[in-house]
Amino acid sequence: MVKDWSASVNRIFRTIGGSKRVDKVPFLAFAGEQMICRVTGKTVKELYSSPKIYANAIINTFEFLDTDSINVPSAYAGPSEALAFAEANNKLDAIKWFDYKPLMCKQGVICKSEEDIEKLEIPDHGKNNLWKTTLLTAKMINDKIKFPQVISLSIWSVVQELRGLEAYKDMRRNPDLLLKLCEKIYESQMDVYENWLEIVGMPPNVFIAGYSFNRHMMSFQDAMRYEGQFIKRMMNKIKVPFMLHNCGTSPYFTEVVKEIDFIAVNGSHPLDIEYWIDFKKKNPKIVIIGANIDVSREMFTGTPTDVEEKVKENILNLAPGGRYICCPVCSLPWGVSIPNILAIPKAIEKYGHYPIKVN
């Protein structure tokens, strides 16, 4: 059966917009390069070899997983952005390629010294091969299945790639230097956005990979200083709703939504469903994309029945009233069984039609 992407587009974007005209809970999943390779049998370099191959592989994978979402995994302020910086600064030795998973950046190599930060060149994403392919792929998906692609931006994720461990020490011994790096990354992220606008078009939303917003990484004050203030600046320039992703174990969701006007939060922790029930009660206009479905738990070690129970718990507690998107967090790892992933849309079909039957 051919997938009806227009139904998914309505489901996802109406839920994000808070509309009552939603047929059932949407299913959003992060299928990275690894999952796309697994489903299509192609290597990462084959995927990146042309926008057409990449777009078709992405569409086939997300259709196979029966999701309501679809995204280009390399359009993300992580390894792809590190690659762009590595190329612009002649530091390609920092990059390691793999056959069946995304490239990686050896953290802290690109900005090893203070001088590296001072002299850091901002990449031109319009001239970077991977970014060109990524942007054209996003455009192709927009055109082919009419699914508006969401742009993903970040500051801290890139800081970690470029500066590594030293960034955390800079916070205490040289905060001005660290802020200088954050400024450069902000500039680079805005270049990604400008290229996106030109090639893909206006995104419906911005998805912030806000890794700083976690107690395990830093204090909330530091998260606001080294990432939050830059997100606020992005919001002033990009006039679309922003969503926050944090896949760590102690996220500052409750704190951050008081400071930054996010339309949605996406995470799997805390695992206690009561946290999410309380979050929804206190923030009824904020969409929950999650909530406590952690890919390293039921998804990884359990059975389809375990996954169904977890999805049911989420739907019955968080879907009534809308503004809930079911989403395992974070990226689906290689070892997750396909039946466990497919148990999610099956459980949504069983329990997730509106109006939700709580009993």
Added chain:
Amino acid sequence: MKEEEELLVKLKSAILKGEPNNAIELVNKSINMGIPVKEILNKAILKGAEEAGNLYEKDEYFLPDLLMTGDAINVATDLLKNSLKEKSEIESKGTILIGTVEGDVHDLGKSLVVSLLQGQGFEVVDLGSDVSPEEFLRNAKEISPILIGLSGLMTMSISKMVETVNLLKSENIQSRIIVGGGILSKESCDMIGADDFAKDGWEGVKKINNLIQIKEVKQ
């Protein structure tokens, strides 16, 4: 006596605040004053590390603070070791082998664990990041560590942890094994076949100490 105690209090404070330069100066002064190395280590350095850990648990300290404390501990203990040379006043508590599993280059939590364990008197062999199962095995055979730590941040690292643990066990490596990373849970730890897991660096240090104590009791 009062002067010696004041010096150790100052050194403890330098460790707690993560001031490596200050720590070097105070360790040198303490050595010159003839304070026994064990006293410098226990009353100032380890005490400072312990207080930093307590503050971390109370959300008054965060990762950047712990890393700075780790730096101060490292320079201080290196200085103490150098001052000893032939005397074995600081006994090694044993050797620990640690690394981030193959395909993962994240080393934040691991680096914190390494510096705090070194400060506690362990010999730590850090294989770095992106370490293959075979490399873990080769080093484990070579140094017979009391414990092996596998670190990983990404969900995809779990499969590599399984592979590494299976290889180590199939080759009859007897060391205790701990896995570390925010992605881990009791369920995934059991599946990997490790003895324990830790979700962050500080928890890792505490659990490693527990595992080693359990092993000593068993022996």
